[in-house]
Amino acid sequence: MIFLRKILFPIALLYGLVTAIRNWFYDKGILPSYAFTVPIITVGNLSVGGTGKTPQIEYLIRLLSPKYKIAVLSRGYKRKSSGFLLAEYSSTAETLGDEPFQLYQKFPAIQVAVDANRKNGIEKLMALQNQPDVILLDDAFQHRKVKAGFSILLTAYNDLYVDDFILPTGNLRESRSGAKRADVVVVTKCPTNLSETEQNQIRKKMHLRANQKLYFSSIQYDKMLYSENEKCTVDSVFNTDKLLVAGIAKPKPFFKYLQDGNDEELPFPDHHHFTVSDIQYIQKKSNNKPIITTEKDFVRLKGKINPAQLFYLPIQSVFLSEGENFNKQIIHYVEQSTGNRSVS
Secondary structure, eight states, X not given: OHHHHHHTHHHHXXXXXXXXXXXXXXXXXXXXXXXXXSOEEEEEESBSSOXXXXXXXXXXXXXXXXXXXXXXXXXXXXXXXXXXXEOOTTOOHXXXXXXXXXXXXXXXXXXXXXXXXXXXXXXXXXXXXXXXXXXXXXXXXXXXXXXXXXXXXXXXXGGOGGGOOBTTTSSBSSOGGGGGGOSEEEEESOOTTOXXXXXXXXXXXXXXXXXXXXXXXXXXXXXXXXXXXXEEEHHHHHXXXXXXXXXXXXXXXXXXXXXXXXXXXXXXXXXXXXXXXXXXXXXXHHTTSOEEEEHHHHHHHTTTSOTTTEEEEOEEEXXXXXXXXXXXXXXXXXXXXXXXXXXX
């Protein structure tokens, strides 16, 4: 695989040139970017998958929803629908995509919509009678057609974009220089004991601009497991034989957190649509043991596996330090942008 990526280096150079020209066209106004009066915060990355966008979106929802009407707009990756779709009672993980459906179920008071055309999606949201005060754009850092008011760029601790290269030789969707568009860069999935010395080493490596702020966050696993109808502590099942199922980009930390010597691990591709044969295979492998999965996978497995057997483990994004400064920066942007607009 590594050898194949190396021989594809010329294609990576060509791909990098194309994305650089595209970004230059947007920077110079040759390709138009559309601004909106509503505050728009985009959360994205330079690399493909696995940086923790959904936990970061959830963090922003918890921060802003007590005061503002929030809408999340996503493209709805791998959904079995097209165009603009606003989440409602009849929505499913198949029609919305797993992550938007997860957000809709977890935060019923907010609006969740999907549209590959973010400009059109924003216009549709703002045409609603109950229009949002703030729009969060999920995975839209490369969507230059919309000019977001505030951009959050995520990069995983063990896979920093400064150590990566453009596709297909590396995992970057565009050149590292794209990071200059971010207002904030968050190094995600850090060890909880990451030292100040190592944080400073990463700061030097990132070479951010003076107006950009760098934060460090980690993934915090819940102490409880949840099913459709009940919950239990992680400790209560830790020494119980179980099947761990994950269809996420980087499942190893999830498996490691729950793994006991007799547990079986069953990884699937990220955003995997579970087929009938997949379900049958999972049930056979479980042999009536508890099945523990991620929250994202749970919304796709729910209703297909015995609810008394299927549990999920929630996660949250937690800042190692300076979390209050991050909060203040976000709230200041929103307050400044809403101006005289009335909010409730």
